Amino acid sequence: MSFKLQILGANSAKPAYDRNQTAQILTVQNDLFLIDCGEGTQLQLNKYRIKINRIRHIFISHLHGDHYYGLIGLLSTMHLQRRTTELYLYGPPGLSEILALQFKYSDTVLNYKLHFREIETEKKYIIFENDNITVETIPLTHRIPCAGFLFREKTKPMNLIKEKVNNKFSLADIATLKQGKDIVDENGTVVHKNRDYTHPAKKCRSYAYCSDTRYNEGIVDQIKDVDLLYHEATFLSEREERAGETYHSTAGQAASIAQKANVGTLIIGHYSSRYKDLSPFLDEAKLIYNNTMLAIEGECISIND
Amino acid sequence: MSFKLQILGANSAKPAYDRNQTAQILTVQNDLFLIDCGEGTQLQLNKYRIKINRIRHIFISHLHGDHYYGLIGLLSTMHLQRRTTELYLYGPPGLSEILALQFKYSDTVLNYKLHFREIETEKKYIIFENDNITVETIPLTHRIPCAGFLFREKTKPMNLIKEKVNNKFSLADIATLKQGKDIVDENGTVVHKNRDYTHPAKKCRSYAYCSDTRYNEGIVDQIKDVDLLYHEATFLSEREERAGETYHSTAGQAASIAQKANVGTLIIGHYSSRYKDLSPFLDEAKLIYNNTMLAIEGECISIND
Numbered sequence: 099m100s101f102k103l104q105i106l107g108a109n110s111a112k113p114a115y116d117r118n119q120t121a122q123i124l125t126v127q128n129d130l131f132l133i134d135c136g137e138g139t140q141l142q143l144n145k146y147r148i149k150i151n152r153i154r155h156i157f158i159s160h161l162h163g164d165h166y167y168g169l170i171g172l173l174s175t176m177h178l179q180r181r182t183t184e185l186y187l188y189g190p191p192g193l194s195e196i197l198a199l200q201f202k203y204s205d206t207v208l209n210y211k212l213h214f215r216e217i218e219t220e221k222k223y224i225i226f227e228n229d230n231i232t233v234e235t236i237p238l239t240h241r242i243p244c245a246g247f248l249f250r251e252k253t254k255p256m257n258l259i260k261e262k263v264n265n266k267f268s269l270a271d272i273a274t275l276k277q278g279k280d281i282v283d284e285n286g287t288v289v290h291k292n293r294d295y296t297h298p299a300k301k302c303r304s305y306a307y308c309s310d311t312r313y314n315e316g317i318v319d320q321i322k323d324v325d326l327l328y329h330e331a332t333f334l335s336e337r338e339e340r341a342g343e344t345y346h347s348t349a350g351q352a353a354s355i356a357q358k359a360n361v362g363t364l365i366i367g368h369y370s371s372r373y374k375d376l377s378p379f380l381d382e383a384k385l386i387y388n389n390t391m392l393a394i395e396g397e398c399i400s401i402n403d
Numbered sequence: 404m405s406f407k408l409q410i411l412g413a414n415s416a417k418p419a420y421d422r423n424q425t426a427q428i429l430t431v432q433n434d435l436f437l438i439d440c441g442e443g444t445q446l447q448l449n450k451y452r453i454k455i456n457r458i459r460h461i462f463i464s465h466l467h468g469d470h471y472y473g474l475i476g477l478l479s480t481m482h483l484q485r486r487t488t489e490l491y492l493y494g495p496p497g498l499s500e501i502l503a504l505q506f507k508y509s510d511t512v513l514n515y516k517l518h519f520r521e522i523e524t525e526k527k528y529i530i531f532e533n534d535n536i537t538v539e540t541i542p543l544t545h546r547i548p549c550a551g552f553l554f555r556e557k558t559k560p561m562n563l564i565k566e567k568v569n570n571k572f573s574l575a576d577i578a579t580l581k582q583g584k585d586i587v588d589e590n591g592t593v594v595h596k597n598r599d600y601t602h603p604a605k606k607c608r609s610y611a612y613c614s615d616t617r618y619n620e621g622i623v624d625q626i627k628d629v630d631l632l633y634h635e636a637t638f639l640s641e642r643e644e645r646a647g648e649t650y651h652s653t654a655g656q657a658a659s660i661a662q663k664a665n666v667g668t669l670i671i672g673h674y675s676s677r678y679k680d681l682s683p684f685l686d687e688a689k690l691i692y693n694n695t696m697l698a699i700e701g702e703c704i705s706i707n708d
Binding site: 111112113137138140141144161162163167168170171174175178179192193195196199200202203204205241242371 | 416417418442443445446449466467468472473475476479480483484497498500501504505507508509510546547676
């Protein structure tokens with residue numbers, strides 16, 4: 099089952115050096131989740147041949163333009179493509195008011211149902227779940243209300259050892275084994291131990307998206323051991339003071355969070371337009387956390403199951 | 404003195420085939436006027452190396468997204484570039500409310516003064532003038548309030564015949580000659596005829612921007628004899644009925660307007676995304692009005708003085 103992140107844009111504030119503003123697509127099995135939607139995201143989706151009508155859930159972290167100015171255009175294009183599939187939009191207070199006002203003046207009534215789910219950015223809670231995953235808010239520390247998102251696969255069933263299970267059990271017993279439980283008789287006595295018939299379940303993969311935020315160790319517990327962490331790194335450490343003032347982080351700070359949270363891989367992005375060359379970001383982060391990569395448009399990062 | 408139009412985007416509704424949405428830059432002498440501002444216009448400005456801080460006037464024809472979704476991003480980038488030069492924005496009712504709401508939620512107070520001039524789309528009147536030009540609204544027939552814009556150079560001074568004028572006149576007399584008037588004595592008697600000392604003034608150039616609109620001969624009188632007419636041509640004539648229903652025009656209809664108005668050159672654009680090949684648009688229009696060209700991104704059209 100695929101669990102794959104694709105970067106559509108990773109620049110901050112304004113586009114520069116052909117780097118677009120923030121947007122990402124997380125694919126989990128057949129579901130496409132769009133995370134943030136800077137201006138021109140629909141052009142990026144076209145460029146990377148991602149079918150926009152496959153997107154059913156959009157998550158907006160906060161209402162700075164570089165994270166959502168492309169949303170109204172994308173929603174409009176979905177409408178013009180005669181989409182009828184329902185769309186779920188998760189974002190902070192104000193977003194639905196902004197969209198409604200623009201649709202009012204363009205005299206647009208969407209062909210499809212747009213469900214807006216206002217998120218509370220200051221608490222962590224599950225805002226979405228389906229059979230495969232849950233999505234939880236990550237409270238971030240920014241100039242305006244801002245939440246990250248933690249995508250986590252649900253507990254997976256145990257893998258049955260076919261040659262041992264073969265024709266021996268009822269469907270109910272098999273379900274019990276898959277849940278990791280022993281099979282017991284009517285008196286509660288164990289008649290078959292789970293460990294004799296199963297291999298461990300595949301691991302539950304996870305992705306934490308943290309943009310935009312000032313350095314804040316308060317998020318470490320929540321994102322502990324995630325396979326993949328995207329953490330903003332707007333500045334290099336030479337501008338750590340500026341980072342603090344503007345509620346952003348440096349590459350070194352992003353790496354510190356990754357290290358403390360013991361994540362698998364760290365991806366950094368949200369680069370300030372003042373930097374043309376991004377290699378110093380990678381150098382700075384790798385000094386603290388070696389398993390770091392730069393968010394580069396078009397690149398995909400898959401997590402194996 | 405330059406009078407030059409550059410196309411930044413000429414697709415309608417949604418981007419397609421690498422064609423961006425509507426935006427144009429008209430340069431008159433040193434002034435840059437941005438006309439409409441579809442999503443990604445700031446990227447197009449970067450691409451064609453147009454300095455956005457040179458833009459002091461922006462004209463928005465109507466509130467369909469393909470004509471203004473790039474505006475909020477452009478204004479934000481101007482802010483982030485620490486612009487201090489005042490900016491004048493002309494657009495229909497609702498535009499300032501939309502911008503204000505987005506700036507409110509992003510907690511943005513612009514570094515520069517943004518003057519919003521709400522336009523009445525149903526009447527023709529001058530909304531801007533400086534020493535060189537006037538800009539007049541052109542009432543268009545669309546699904547929502549929509550105005551085109553007529554840019555017209557002001558009457559230019561007569562050209563003096565230097566060898567005849569040389570040292571013969573006071574500064575006041577020279578000013579009189581430049582205005583095209585004879586020089587009279589205190590009794591009102593003509594002592595020097597203007598025609599003996601001047602060549603005709605250079606012609607006053609003009610550009611009419613008409614997008615979006617259903618076919619409407621009502622605009623012909625206003626745009627009579629303009630040097631350059633941009634008229635939308637969303638469809639080919641095979642879809643004339645669809646054009647009417649959606650308040651758009653066909654290539655043939657745009658050419659008919661150009662012919663009736665006796666314009667210099669017609670540029671057509673605002674192509675529907677259903678068309679990949681644009682050559683049939685040119686073929687159709689040229690059958691009716693030969694001096695027609697396609698609006699293609701990046702291309703410049705200069706009008707000589």
